Amino acid sequence: MSWGFWRNWSIGTRMACIAMLPVVLLFASFMGYSWYSHRIQVDEELAERGRVLARALAETSEYNVISGNLSDLRLTIRGLVQSDASIYRVDIVDSSGHGLASVVSETALAPQRLQYGAPIRKQVIWINLFSDNGTPHITAPSDIRPPTVTTTNVGEVRVTMSPTYLLGKQARRFRVELAIAALALAASGVLAFLLARSLAVPLQEAIHALRAIRGGNYKVKLPVSTGGEVGDLQASIGDMAIALNLSKQDLENKVAERTRDLLASRNEALRADADKRKLIQKVNSIVEDERKSIAIEIHDELNASLIAARLESQSIAALAGKLNAATPAPEIEEIRLKAQAITKLTLDLYASGRRLVRRLRPEVLEMLGLHGAVEEMLRHYDSGSGCSFTFHSEGDFSRLGHDLAISAYRIVQEALSNVMKHAHAAHAQVSLVLQDDVLRIAVADDGAGFDPVLSSEGIGIIGMRERVYALAGTMAVHSTPGAGTEVGIVLPLEDRVNVS
Structure with missing residues (x-):
């Protein structure tokens, strides 16, 4: 997992994590230490009880072991085991290790791995009734010599403790502590949520406002x-x-x-x-x-x-x-x-x-119309000019009015004049198409051409353009250096058609 996984979190999530992370760590640390301390307390208490019980049974079992009164010893041990649920088993063995008495608790569940033992000693007190010179010993106030004591191991008490009962008590205490700590953690979570929300909601409103402003x-x-x-x-x-x-x-x-x-x-x-x-x-x-x-x-x-x-x-x-x-x-x-x-x-x-x-x-325009006038013009330019001309026409040009016909004738005349003066072309084509109340004129050549971006328009093209615009038409000039020039003109016939 990348360390930058939190980069896509919202500000509310970050604030909640900032507020809750120390609390959660403190909660986990406190609960871990509490459980550990309870376990240590159980072990210490069991060890203390085991040692005390072993010493107490060793001191009280001396007479029964020496006298062989094992039934009373069993009754005593059984009563002790029944009264203390933390005792799992009590064993009494003689000095050679043979079992004399053994009592196992009926309530304890699991034994502790450690046993606590205490030796059973027989004490013999020797009292000297005579003095050193053989006369009867009369105790004087100044005579403080203790009697002679001799001890002998006649057996051993072995106590095995069970942590079940004490662990249960500590578990109940731990559960209470856990519940209190969980309530505190929940309260901290609610407080963190409220604090994060108190910060996140205004920020979200501010973001929505900024987005609205951006929109x-x-x-x-x-x-x-x-x-x-x-x-x-x-x-x-x-x-x-x-x-x-x-x-x-x-x-x-x-x-x-x-x-x-x-x-x-x-x-x-x-x-x-x-x-x-x-x-x-x-x-x-x-x-x-x-x-x-x-x-x-x-x-x-x-x-x-x-x-x-x-x-x-x-x-x-x-x-x-x-x-x-x-x-x-x-x-x-x-x-x-x-x-x-x-x-x-x-x-x-x-x-x-x-x-x-x-x-x-041009009288031929009146006699033959635009079509015949343009053909006559092309024959005039074609004779000895070094450039061949091709003519294409479509439509009934007799419908054209005189003003539009003479303007179209002058436009074609100026275009061909430019071809002859500047293009140095080997072939040129003129097209006249009258269709849908629109007269389309196209003059194309394969001459030198020019760059429309770098070259300024000449007087001839400007005159043609102004004449076309005066007739509410459109004009487009396409040229490439070395690839010739094409002039396209569209003239509307609006109210210019000679209906007579």
């Missing part, structure tokens, strides 16, 4: 039920609970106030964000309208002027050709060549204007 119940009430250190502990726990309750209320008030401030800030931020999205959407709409206006002006005015300039330059070249055929001259030939150069320049300007018009206002 968040700061309104627990712990009355001071005792004095001393335990009472101070109860008072301290009560004061701590009150202080914690006040601190909790103060903290809750601060948290509530801070929560109100945060909610106000959040609502303000949401309003600002909503306003920003509306502003971005408005700006994008204005930009698209301005692009459309510029494209119309380029198409209707600039391109028309270029066509007129081309026709005039062609007319000048034709006239110069006719003049040069009639009257050849170097100046006329130079005029014809300049006119042809102007014609080529106007054609190039017209082509550039057409390309600019397509970038500003």
